[in-house]
Amino acid sequence: MDKYKERKWSGEKGKKFGKVGRVDDPYLPSEGQEASVCTSCQAIYQNKRWFFDEKLYRKLAGTNRVREVLCPACRKIRDRYCEGVLTLSGEFFEQHRDEILTLIKNEAARVAGRNVGDRIISMTPEGEDKLVVETTTEKLAQHLGRAVYRAYKGDLDFRWSEVNKFVRVYWTR
Numbered sequence: 001m002d003k004y005k006e007r008k009w010s011g012e013k014g015k016k017f018g019k020v021g022r023v024d025d026p027y028l029p030s031e032g033q034e035a036s037v038c039t040s041c042q043a044i045y046q047n048k049r050w051f052f053d054e055k056l057y058r059k060l061a062g063t064n065r066v067r068e069v070l071c072p073a074c075r076k077i078r079d080r081y082c083e084g085v086l087t088l089s090g091e092f093f094e095q096h097r098d099e100i101l102t103l104i105k106n107e108a109a110r111v112a113g114r115n116v117g118d119r120i121i122s123m124t125p126e127g128e129d130k131l132v133v134e135t136t137t138e139k140l141a142q143h144l145g146r147a148v149y150r151a152y153k154g155d156l157d158f159r160w161s162e163v164n165k166f167v168r169v170y171w172t173r
């Protein structure tokens, strides 16, 4: 756990509401612009909400109608600020690795489509029979663990941190 005590990230969490009337929003498009777009994942920020819209992105990207930014989720990914870790392991996992990875990627894409903030930060193999998936939110790590469990049964275990907003999810089969 010590590893995570020192984590820092450059997002503006907690600074959202200033004392001055105007909200300190680092993602707000400039005066006269329609939206902000994330140059990394192409998420769009409009009316204080992040979402994906490929068509709108293609229409706006590269024009002066948008402000180019890095969205909060991509900042977390860049800073490796994770709130969830899913560890997959076991002999069954080793044998079905590719299909389980596909399931995880598809699920993660589906979830991110609904909520831009839920994202996989990294997927790191530890030997042949183990994989560690770091996520930007607790929710996504839990969701992915449950999705694997629903599809393949096995053992699923959640361990929440008492101090930080952080969860470790273990799936093994």
Ligand SMILES: [Zn+2]
Binding pocket: 038, 039, 040, 041, 042, 043, 070, 071, 072, 073, 074, 075
């Ligand atoms: Zn982004």
